């Protein structure tokens with residue numbers, strides 16, 4: 001069956017606006033009556049991904065598909081790519097500059113968080129070309 | 144305790160007034176938003192020394208009800224506006240992070256993180 005498909009532009013030049021896409025998805029899921037725990041997992045995972053696109057990749061696009069049993073999130077950017085994905089997945093690993101850290105990010109917790117809160121996550125990345133991150137959250141649809 | 148109790152304990156200014164009667168049991172104090180996002184366990188209060196819109200976004204994603212800015216940082220109108228939109232109460236206290244957390248802990252608020 002076909003779900004609700006959403007597409008967002010995530011601007012890379014405005015840190016203050018990062019998270020608007022995730023916020024919108026969260027609001028839509030709430031309206032649709034999804035389980036609060038599932039909504040929170042989607043919101044946090046997508047938000048971390050959105051922030052990563054803004055601080056590491058100069059922005060990108062987010063594609064979200066909402067179905068009764070699952071929410072799929074695809075985050076696509078044309079940033080620098082990730083040279084060592086295994087390393088990037090480790091808690092505490094971050095290449096974020098001090099200026100990003102002073103904004104409250106760069107703890108190296110984003111990717112591990114995303115992995116933790118989603119049921120499936122794959123990273124497709126190439127240095128110099130960009131990164132595509134796919135995440136799936138399985139939900140218990142209520143109402 | 145209620146958010147109004149939190150405000151009283153910290154002698155805080157109420158910068159954005161949401162529902163002051165909301166019951167809160169757990170809190171989290173951090174300047175690293177990804178650390179906050181790492182421990183989802185119904186924490187409803189966020190204490191932070193940071194002042195930018197992503198603090199509100201983080202609280203929003205976590206379904207938190209109250210943000211407390213410690214050590215009297217100058218409030219950013221953009222931050223307050225976003226919090227108002229999201230129905231999140233914003234308090235400001237002159238106490239520093241350690242002291243503010245300690246006062247709330249003493250009054251019965253807990254960490255609520257998975258490791259506690």
Ligand SMILES: Nc1ncnc2c1ncn2[C@@H]1O[C@H](COP(=O)(O)OP(=O)(O)OP(=O)(O)O)[C@@H](O)[C@H]1O
Pocket residue numbers: 048052053056057077079080081082088089093094095096104105106107108109110111112131177178
């Ligand atoms: N979209 C991306 N493009 C390029 N590099 C990325 C991207 N996402 C993550 N990375 C790399 O992976 C590292 C780890 O990412 P992760 O989200 O775990 O931590 P962080 O963003 O540095 O800090 P935090 O998420 O705690 O704020 C980053 O520091 C960066 O080097």
Ligand SMILES: [Mg+2]
Pocket residue numbers: 048051052106109110111
């Ligand atoms: Mg990150």
